[in-house]
Amino acid sequence: xxxxxxxxxxxxxxxxxxxxxxxxxxxxxxxxxxxxxxxxxxxxxxxxxxxxxxxxxxxxxxxxxxxxxxxxxxxxxxxxxxxxxxxxxxxxxxxxxxxxxxxxxxxxxxxxxxxxxxxxxxxxx
Amino acid sequence: xxxxxxxxxxxxxxxxxxxxxxxxxxxxxxxxxxxxxxxxxxxxxxxxxxxxxxxxxxxxxxxxxxxxxxxxxxxxxxxxx
Numbered sequence: 001x002x003x004x005x006x007x008x009x010x011x012x013x014x015x016x017x018x019x020x021x022x023x024x025x026x027x028x029x030x031x032x033x034x035x036x037x038x039x040x041x042x043x044x045x046x047x048x049x050x051x052x053x054x055x056x057x058x059x060x061x062x063x064x065x066x067x068x069x070x071x072x073x074x075x076x077x078x079x080x081x082x083x084x085x086x087x088x089x090x091x092x093x094x095x096x097x098x099x100x101x102x103x104x105x106x107x108x109x110x111x112x113x114x115x116x117x118x119x120x121x122x123x124x125x
Numbered sequence: 126x127x128x129x130x131x132x133x134x135x136x137x138x139x140x141x142x143x144x145x146x147x148x149x150x151x152x153x154x155x156x157x158x159x160x161x162x163x164x165x166x167x168x169x170x171x172x173x174x175x176x177x178x179x180x181x182x183x184x185x186x187x188x189x190x191x192x193x194x195x196x197x198x199x200x201x202x203x204x205x206x
Binding site: 049053057089110118 | 134
């Protein structure tokens with residue numbers, strides 16, 4: 001399984017799907033900064049990451065996915081620093097032979113990330 | 126033994142520092158260290174039950190026995206995405 005993990009302060013560029021022979025499904029997910037936090041308007045979210053641990057924890061999650069589903073590739077980009085409202089803070093792309101495993105792996109990845117990957121946010125008002 | 130304890134997110138606000146050096150006896154556990162840290166930084170105590178603890182880059186439980194030079198991270202629940 002191919003994996004690519006990027007932590008960046010820059011906006012996430014659009015990129016063509018990572019296609020490969022025999023892959024029938026590409027699932028992508030965009031996590032986007034909402035304009036409100038705890039009921040109050042905000043202008044941005046500031047993301048802080050414990051980068052070394054972030055990379056290790058994502059590697060553990062990727063390994064767990066490889067053990068459960070026939071996924072061909074995972075690409076993941078998470079922004080750090082300030083991300084304006086309506087911008088993408090998280091982008092995930094998963095390719096697999098069929099849609100069911102790609103959807104399942106994507107859901108699993110995001111659920112695990114939200115429990116284990118040491119990234120924190122702070123609202124900018 | 127000397128253990129470096131790093132704080133992340135708003136735990137840095139509560140402790141007013143990025144990290145601290147704690148001296149403990151050989152054989153002490155991560156749970157014991159957490160108690161020592163909360164004694165030094167009482168504002169962390171209100172987050173006791175939701176504090177996540179890692180040694181190096183791996184999460185560990187309170188019964189994990191620390192070694193000299195370990196780097197411990199204490200932080201609130203994560204919020205990526």
